[in-house]
Amino acid sequence: MNPLSDIRAVCFDWGGTLMSEEGPPEISMGLWPTVHAISGAAECLSRLASKMPLAIATNASVSRRPMIELALARVDFANYFSEIFCFTDLGHRKSQPEFWHAVTSGLGLQPQQIAMIGDSFEQDALYPRQFGIQGVWFNPAEALTPGFHSEIPQVADLSTFASWVLESV
DSSP states (O other), X not given: OOOOOSOOEEEEOSBTTTBOOOSXXXXXXXXXSOOOBOTTXXXXXXXXXXXXXXXXXXXXXXXXXXXXXXXXXXXTOGGGOSEEEEHHHHSOOTTSHHHHHHHHHHHTSOGGGEEEEESOIIIIIIHHHHTTOEEEEEOTTOXXXXXXXXXXXXXXXHHHHHHHHHHHO
């Protein structure tokens, strides 16, 4: 069963969802010696990009937008995104309503028309849902759902997420 409905834009977490976080944490990913895309990310992005706006929504604290764009370009993802919403630029995290106000304003949509996917249960699924965003937990390790939150949708692969989004349009 598809837990998403009426999606008009998708926000992706950056590190751990689209790109591997295996590198020096004190240096912007755009400057790492090597960067890697997460398995299935390229296919997911290519399936969704022609259907709706895609955005990055990240709590990254070392990288500003130009460095995020540089890192995305290194794995040929930069052209997929119309917006990048980042803690270092906004001054707010995904746990704060101001972050999601910037996202909804920037995309020109109501919260319920936006899907968010990321590898942090709290930051990418639980908190966005508290602000009306349709959050999905990207859980490739198939870890147990924290607490009493079994109603929050999760996927082990980005292909399933892309299918849910496309079926919800």
